[in-house]
Amino acid sequence: MTTSGTKTTAADITADAVASFDGCADPRTRELMQAFVAHLHAFATEVRLTEDEWRSMIAVLTQTGDITDERRQEFILWSDALGLSMLVDALAHDLPPGATESTVLGPFYVPGAPEREYGESMAEEAGAGTPAWVHGRVLDLDGNPVAGAELDVWQNGADQLYAVQRPEAPEHHLRGRYRTREDGGYAFIAVRPVPYPIPDDGPVGRMLAATGRHPWRPAHIHMIIRAPGHRTVTTHIFDARSDYLDSDTVFAVKPSLQRDFRERAADDPERPPGIDGGWVSLESDIVLTRGDAGGDVSDPGRTA
Numbered sequence: 001m002t003t004s005g006t007k008t009t010a011a012d013i014t015a016d017a018v019a020s021f022d023g024c025a026d027p028r029t030r031e032l033m034q035a036f037v038a039h040l041h042a043f044a045t046e047v048r049l050t051e052d053e054w055r056s057m058i059a060v061l062t063q064t065g066d067i068t069d070e071r072r073q074e075f076i077l078w079s080d081a082l083g084l085s086m087l088v089d090a091l092a093h094d095l096p097p098g099a100t101e102s103t104v105l106g107p108f109y110v111p112g113a114p115e116r117e118y119g120e121s122m123a124e125e126a127g128a129g130t131p132a133w134v135h136g137r138v139l140d141l142d143g144n145p146v147a148g149a150e151l152d153v154w155q156n157g158a159d160q161l162y163a164v165q166r167p168e169a170p171e172h173h174l175r176g177r178y179r180t181r182e183d184g185g186y187a188f189i190a191v192r193p194v195p196y197p198i199p200d201d202g203p204v205g206r207m208l209a210a211t212g213r214h215p216w217r218p219a220h221i222h223m224i225i226r227a228p229g230h231r232t233v234t235t236h237i238f239d240a241r242s243d244y245l246d247s248d249t250v251f252a253v254k255p256s257l258q259r260d261f262r263e264r265a266a267d268d269p270e271r272p273p274g275i276d277g278g279w280v281s282l283e284s285d286i287v288l289t290r291g292d293a294g295g296d297v298s299d300p301g302r303t304a
């Protein structure tokens with residue numbers, strides 16, 4: 001509190017607001033709220049936030065709520081586009097060297113993908129894209145195979161879209177859950193993913209346009225890998241030859257997650273069953289860390 005007769009300063013207001021949480025019984029809630037208010041006030045003070053800018057920020061938050069529904073999660077999009085999702089992921093998953101690195105879940109994960117057989121295609125519509133034979137092994141840090149690991153996979157098609165973005169698409173198009181065999185091996189038929197823009201017709205898109213940023217993500221396949229006795233990993237495989245690897249609008253690219261798609265001819269003797277015409281192949285081993293599964297970020301509250 002300030003003394004009667006003296007001028008109240010900006011710093012006084014910040015100190016009062018921070019102190020208002022001193023009596024919070026839960027220490028973590030108190031820490032979060034006091035640090036949040038202190039940093040929010042420091043931001044406004046540093047940039048000398050104007051009243052018009054403050055009103056604009058309120059309008060942006062209101063628009064973010066208005067556009068968010070079961071299929072569109074603009075708050076996650078803000079978190080992704082500001083790099084916060086990747087930061088929280090890095091803080092939560094400090095994996096040892098050699099383990100497959102994690103990256104963002106993104107807004108297009110839908111739980112409950114169908115279980116599919118080894119080598120089965122997850123494309124349920126014709127013309128989804130160039131067939132891609134994706135295979136490898138799931139190993140632990142000592143190089144031992146991890147049998148029975150689950151790979152929960154989803155991706156976009158050549159039209160840039162995920163099935164969840166198209167109400168007319170088959171529900172399970174381009175997604176599936178695969179299990180590793182005794183030797184840790186997995187394989188599935190995907191399509192070659194393509195770069196795509198994040199939804200940019202809302203407040204996040206307007207921010208990108210106003211700041212000279214593009215909305216594009218490099219081509220990738222999403223995966224969550226779960227195995228008993230091992231930490232769950234949420235990650236991507238990036239096409240090492242994709243555009244936008246050096247400017248992913250959600251900052252999710254890590255060098256260790258890039259892999260080469262090999263172009264294959266229709267008459268290639270290694271062509272797997274279920275593929276016709278030209279195709280590509282991609283090999284990627286996954287290395288898990290022993291431990292508890294850990295927080296699985298793939299809960300319905302995060303999906304869109």
Ligand SMILES: [Fe+2]
Pocket residue numbers: 106108220222
């Ligand atoms: Fe994606």
